[in-house]
Amino acid sequence: LIMDIHRNSYVSQGSPYTYFFLADAASKLGRAEWTTRVFCRDYSNMLERGATTTWEAWNAENHDSLNHAWSAPFPMLTRAGIMGITPGKPGYRVVNVAPQLNTFNTFEGTCCIPQGDITVSWNRISPDEIELAVNIPEGVNGILKLPGADDTVSFKSSWNGCVACSFSG
Numbered sequence: 001l002i003m004d005i006h007r008n009s010y011v012s013q014g015s016p017y018t019y020f021f022l023a024d025a026a027s028k029l030g031r032a033e034w035t036t037r038v039f040c041r042d043y044s045n046m047l048e049r050g051a052t053t054t055w056e057a058w059n060a061e062n063h064d065s066l067n068h069a070w071s072a073p074f075p076m077l078t079r080a081g082i083m084g085i086t087p088g089k090p091g092y093r094v095v096n097v098a099p100q101l102n103t104f105n106t107f108e109g110t111c112c113i114p115q116g117d118i119t120v121s122w123n124r125i126s127p128d129e130i131e132l133a134v135n136i137p138e139g140v141n142g143i144l145k146l147p148g149a150d151d152t153v154s155f156k157s158s159w160n161g162c163v164a165c166s167f168s169g
Helices: 016-031 034-048 074-082
Strands: 086-088 096-097 106-113 115-125 129-135 141-145 153-156 158-163
Touching: 016 034, 016 074, 034 074, 074 086, 074 106, 096 115, 153 158
Parallel strands: 096 141
Antiparallel strands: 086 096, 106 115, 115 129, 129 158, 141 153
16 A cells, blocks of 8 residues: 555655655565666755755655655665565574665665674676676575575575576566
C-alpha cells in the first residue's frame, strides 16, 4: 500500500522522514529499483536548490532544519534494499546478502558491521549476465541469495561469479 502512492493518493508522502517506511517496504519486497527512482525524483528538489545534506521538509522553509538525519533513509535503502545486507545471526556472526541486481547496471557499495567492512559490487556485462563480487570480514559466515534462485550459497570471506539476471518489469 505505501509503495503505490500514485494509485493510492490517500497515502501521505508526508515529510522526507516517512521515506524510511518506503525504504523498509522496498527492502522487504525486493523493490529497491522502484524506490531508488522515487527517491531520486523526490529528493532532486533539494539537490537543485543546493542542498548538501537532507532537509527536514521537502521545500526547506525558514524554520526547517537543513541538516536533518531523520530525513536520510537512502543509506538504509542502500544497505538493506540494494546491497541486500541483513544480519543472519545477532552481531552479524552470519550475514545475509541478497543484492537487488536490477537496481543499477553497475554498483559498488561498502557498509560496516562490527567485524569490519562488507563490500558488494556488480557490473552488467550483457543483458542477461552480471559479474558479482561480495566480500565479508574474516570470522563472518555469509549466506548469498541470488535473484530468481530458490537456494542460497554459503561462503566465507568472498564470493565472485557471473549471475544470470535480466531486468523484470
